[in-house]
Amino acid sequence: MASSFLIIGMIILTQTVVGILGNFSLVCSYIILHFLGYRLRSTDLIFKHLIVANSLVLLSKGVPHTMAVFGWKHIHSDFGCKLLFFLHRVGRGVSISSICLLSVSQVITISPWNSRWAVLKVKAPKYMVPSIFLCWILQMLVNVIFPIYINSKMSDRNNTSNKDFGYCSTILTDQKSRNARHTSSAALLLFADVLCLGLMLWAGGSMVLILYRHKQQVQHIRRTDTSSRSSPESRATKSILLLRSTFVYFYILSSIC
Structure with a gap:
């Protein structure tokens, strides 16, 4: 059992460190571009908000979970637990919404x-x-219900059953109310996520179709000696399919976990 907890802790720690390094590298690149006088595009604003959203997820979920696995399992403040869960849910939602917005923006740009x-x-x-x-406002409104049912494990509320999240817990009054609350919350959150995923997949399919039509239109213009090499449209199509499938795979894996 101790070895399994150690493995889980190392996995969470690795994910957190990689995420922090990735976001830090993006921040550094934008700082360098700013001092070089580079004029940012409209999509760069989406990336900036995506960095903020991912940072919220890492700081409110990755760091506390890593500390919980390695022994520090209690947050003594109810407000601290509520704030962490709320920031995580908002950051996760804004991250998915921002990627969805970026996909739609890319379709409009290349059309x-x-x-x-x-x-x-x-x-x-x-x-x-x-x-x-x-996106920020909608995610705050959708996830405002989470802080209501989250409390510190050190709380004195012991008249209900609790579900343990490692460093915090949620209050469960009874099986009937728990099932009703979980069903309504899951339906609301699932609708928002499915809508964003649907728009992302639609945007990816639209971009692939636009690239295919463009390839057919310019095929007679390109020289015959370049036909053996992969066209820019084919390379872009492969990148789109790879990125979309990778995102959907990790989203499903995260939802299951």
Whole structure:
């Protein structure tokens, strides 16, 4: 049993360290671009908010879970537990929403000017900031229910059964109310996640279709001696499919765990 806890702790610690290093490298790259005078694109704003959201997940979930596995399992404040769970849920939701928004923005960007997205190609950058803040507001409203049922393991509330999360616990009054609460909460959260995943998959499929049509249109222009090499459209299509499938795989794995 001790060895299994050690393995789990090392896995969580590795994920947390890799995530922190990845976000730190992105922050450093944007700082360097700022001092070099690089003009940021509208999509760079999405990446900045994605860094903030991922940092919230790492600090509110990765670090406490790692500490819980290695022995520090109690947060003495109910407010601390409620805040950690709320920040984790909001950060996770904003992360998925930001990737969804980025996918839709990419579809609009690469779509031809004679398509139905031509009008949005000019207007999309203007709506970027309101869309990002809307993601934050919606995720705060959707996940506001979580702090209500989370309390510290050191709390004096012992008249109900608790579900242990390692460093905090949730209050469960009885089986009937627990099932009802879990069903309603899961349905609400699942709807938001499925909507974002659906939009991401739709955006990925749309980009692949646009690239395929573009490849067919310019195929007669390219020289015949380059036909043996992979075209830019084919390489972009492979990248899109790889990124989308990897994201969906890890999302499903995270949901199961």
